[in-house]
Amino acid sequence: NAGVMQNPRHLVRRRGQEARLRCSPMKGHSHVYWYRQLPEEGLKFMVYLQKENIIDESGMPKERFSAEFPKEGPSILRIQQVVRGDSAAYFCASSPGSYNQPQHFGDGTRLSIL
Amino acid sequence: GNSVTQMEGPVTLSEEAFLTINCTYTATGYPSLFWYVQYPGEGLQLLLKATKADDKGSNKGFEATYRKETTSFHLEKGSVQVSDSAVYFCALSYMEYGNKLVFGAGTILRVKS
Numbered sequence: 001n002a003g004v005m006q007n008p009r010h011l012v013r014r015r016g017q018e019a020r021l022r023c024s025p026m027k028g029h030s031h032v033y034w035y036r037q038l039p040e041e042g043l044k045f046m047v048y049l050q051k052e053n054i055i056d057e058s059g060m061p062k063e064r065f066s067a068e069f070p071k072e073g074p075s076i077l078r079i080q081q082v083v084r085g086d087s088a089a090y091f092c093a094s095s096p097g098s099y100n101q102p103q104h105f106g107d108g109t110r111l112s113i114l
Numbered sequence: 115g116n117s118v119t120q121m122e123g124p125v126t127l128s129e130e131a132f133l134t135i136n137c138t139y140t141a142t143g144y145p146s147l148f149w150y151v152q153y154p155g156e157g158l159q160l161l162l163k164a165t166k167a168d169d170k171g172s173n174k175g176f177e178a179t180y181r182k183e184t185t186s187f188h189l190e191k192g193s194v195q196v197s198d199s200a201v202y203f204c205a206l207s208y209m210e211y212g213n214k215l216v217f218g219a220g221t222i223l224r225v226k227s
Binding site for chain 2: 004006031033035041042043044045048055056059091093095097101102103104105106107108
């Protein structure tokens with residue numbers, strides 16, 4: 001029973017490039033959440049998606065960041081024109097969406113900006 | 115707004131010592147409360163949860179009780195092991211807000227043999 005799969009585990013980009021992070025939720029889970037963990041800090045909510053819909057993007061920066069969860073395939077978090085401050089660990093979590101069901105996390109993508 | 119405050123770390127204990135990591139929250143209504151654990155280089159794993167007042171969550175010797183009167187959810191373990199060394203996060207969520215998690219800053223636990 002595969003867990004939440006994120007790839008790549010590590011991603012290095014130069015300033016100005018694009019970063020694309022992928023997340024495949026657990027089987028049977030239709031709700032996906034993205035969180036960002038800055039060094040020495042806790043996780044901060046970014047965006048909540050269900051299949052083909054963004055439900056809540058209140059934690060996502062208004063510029064350069066976007067997320068999608070298409071009908072087929074993984075959820076994608078995209079960061080355009082990356083800057084040094086985007087260096088962080090990005091975690092995806094999924095849940096079946098039922099009341100009080102906990103979220104299950106992937107191992108994260110560690111993004112480093114040169 | 116909703117927030118979670120954890121005791122600052124790192125917490126350093128000898129093996130078999132008693133562990134308490136304090137967690138308090140600020141929230142309207144009745145959130146669900148969670149403890150997650152993060153081992154180096156890995157994602158978060160759910161340790162335990164409680165969904166209503168006076169519920170006790172427990173797992174692997176850890177336990178925490180949802181105290182509405184003190185808005186707390188302190189994590190305890192009677193006898194820690196070296197393998198418990200990790201970062202522990204307290205978190206809350208509301209079904210009404212899509213169950214997005216609000217995390218505390220995390221507490222580093224180091225257990226020495």
